[in-house]
Amino acid sequence: MTMTVALTGASGAMGKPTLDALLASDKNYRVRILLRDTESERRFARTYRKIPSSRLEIIYGDIKNKEDCLRLAAGADYLMHMAALIPPGSDHDLELTRRTNYDGSVNVFEAVRAQEKQPKLVYISSVAVYGNRNYIHPWGRVGDPLLPSTFDVYAATKVRAERYLLDSDVKCWAILRQTGILHPKMLTNNIKDGLMFHTSWNSPLEWVTADDSGRLMCNIVDYDLDGKTEGFWNKVYNIGGGKINRRTGYDTFDGGFKIIGGSAESFLEPVWNSPRNFHGIWYTDSYILEDYFHFRSQSVEDYWNIVAEAHPVYALAKFLPPKIIKKLVIERLLGDSNAPMRWVKSHESAKVAAAFGSTENIDLCPASWKDYPVLCKGQLVDGEIDYDELRDDEYARTHGYLLDHxxxxxxxxxxxxxxxxxxxxxxxxxxxxxxxxxxxxxxxxxxxxxxxxxxxxxxxxxxxxxGHWCPECCQPEPWKFDILAKSIPFFAQVWYDSHARGENGIYYYKNNKAEGFRMKDGVLCKI
Ligand SMILES: [Zn+2]
Incomplete structure (x- = not known):
């Protein structure tokens, strides 16, 4: 019997390799995809015009429309919900992010519930639900507290959509929290937006490539049909690329910039990137999905080599002095509305407080790399650490790095x-x-x-x-983890790794403008 696998987000960074893997599977799936009726989506569809409609069915519509979701889910055996408005787009259109990522996800989940025979549902959530980590607790696992970073609407919508699904009576589901994904357009996208400066130098990141993610999604269906998924369904998982793909912000930039003849230090300055309020984690439990589905085949180095081969033009940049690239390509992004240095210049005090704690902290940041402690070089503010040892999950388990649940x-x-x-x-x-x-x-x-x-x-x-808790006060928006951590030890154990106990902030958007209040001496003061 031919199985029907329905996909949302099929043209995205994770969706396309998933679609390609499903079409290449010897199980001859019928794949149904929902694309928006836009020129770029139609152009995407045309690249598959040689695939017969008996193998690939394209529906034009939108997850924001309930009827379109019902058409997608009707008669499907599996539904993989990958569509989302992701950063940096999500930082620039907050309302569209809420409507796409939350309302749209609810439509998808309800469309699954409405089927007499419900398809098995895989929902792609994000590492962003865990919020900011640093060297004190770089390790995480499913069950850790969900502390989406302040003003990160993308992460907030993921927490809420997860919760909706967990509280629903969808019969067969899995939530996969996707880590940072290395996709073909990453470098190009990064040098277009101030988002690149959100990456904290010392934040842990466990990358996975887009192709490996696509293989994972296809293998879930393949292995399920082969009866190899006992105990898999109705649980939450973390997707990660394992030990060889564990980096920090600094060494990720360093690897990418090598392609264009530079380095983190020759292109960037320490104070340009916010020291917190990012997201990223090394997973002690990402091996679980690998043990089930054997999808990992690429390292971060493999990925950069593929990018360099696909874009020979990048190599030309090696003939330019790094100073020129820094000036022409990077520095102009400091004025982008999504760049922390722009928030400082334009006195967006709530965003500055969320990212840096205070403007005083910016003044205290070392101007030179030689004075800035870089975790991947084994440097801490007050000493040294073995970076390789720190990235080993067995070490994490046996040296007190796991959070208390x-x-x-x-x-x-x-x-x-x-x-x-x-x-x-x-x-x-x-x-x-x-x-x-x-x-x-x-x-x-x-x-x-x-x-x-x-x-x-x-x-x-x-x-x-x-890891979920009160749906009324612990799911942004607003973001008030400074206050919640005072009453919730589960949050406090990691929140104070990067926040002071006296911060007391409550953050929210008003008419798309980031604002905040702070409790000071029993009085609410505007941040
Ligand atoms: Zn509550």
Whole structure:
């Protein structure tokens, strides 16, 4: 029997390699894709005109339209929801980001629910849900707190859409939190927007290539049909490229700039990039998807070599002095509306506070690289660290780098009972109000209460295993983790790695303008 695999976002960085892998699979899938009716999407469709419609069905529509989602899901056996407005686009059109990433995702999930025989659903979420990390806790895993960075609407929509799916009764699903994806247009996109300056020099990043991601998506279907996915469905996972792809912001830039004859230090200055409020993590649990689906084949070096081969013009830049490229290509981006240095110049104080803490912190940043501690060189503000050792997940597990989830997470799921729920709720500053549960049943919803008295029903899986908590106060917007961390030890254990206890900020957008308030001596003051 021919299986139908439906895709959203098929023309995107992850969607295209997924589509290509599915079409190349010897299982002869019928692939149905939803493309927007735009010139660029039609141009994309034309590159597949030789594929017969019995193999590739193209629907023109939009996930923001419920009817289009129903057409996509009708009769499908699998639905892979990859469509999203991602940074930098998401930073420039907040309302479209909310409507696409949240409303659109709800439409997709509801279209799945509406089918008599529901397709198996794979939803692509993001590493951005975890928010900012630095060398103190560079490691993360599913179940860690969700602390999307301030003013990152993209991350906020991912948290909310995940929550909607987790709280829904979609029968068979998987949420995959995608890490930084190395795709063919990354370098070109990066030298167009101030987004490149959001990458903190010392933020951990575990890259994966677009082709490996596409292979993962195809293998999920292939292996599922071969009966090799026992225990996989109805869980959340992290996608990552493993140890060889663990970098920081600094060595990622360094590798990319080599192609055009430069380096992080010859093209950039320490103060240009924000020291926090980014997102990125090294995963102790990304091996789980690899063990299931054997999709990893490319390293970051492989990727840069492919980029260099595909764009021989980049090599010409090697004949120019780095100073010229720095001046002509990079420095002009400092004035982009998405660049932290532009926020400083134009006194966008809420964005400056979120990114730097304060303007004083900018003045204190070393002007020269020789004075700036670079983690991938083993340098810390107050000493040295073994960068290779730090990137080893076994080292992380045995040296106290894992965050506390508030209950004994070494217990098998089948042993978790109401006492574990109470302990987890208490670590989140709240309570589990349900008086009993069936031991090991992580799917039946229980009643919870947050520190602020909001009551909500969620499954033990959603709270203990997926890292979600109060849907009223812990899901931006607004962003008020400074305040929440005071009552929620689960958040505090990582929040204060990059925030001061006295910050007390509440951040939000008003008419698309970033604003914030801060509690000072019991009085709310504008930031
Ligand atoms: Zn609450």
């Amino acid at each position: 508030g209950y004994d997470d070494t217990k098998p799921d089948s042993e978790l009972d109401i006492e574990d729920m109470r302990a987890a709720a208490s670590f989140r500053g709240g309570k589990c109000l349900s008086e009993s549960m069936t031991k090991g049943d992580l799917n039946t919803k229980l009643l919870w209460e947050c520190h602020d008295g909001h009551r909500f029903e969620s499954s033990p899986y959603t709270i203990l295993k997926a």
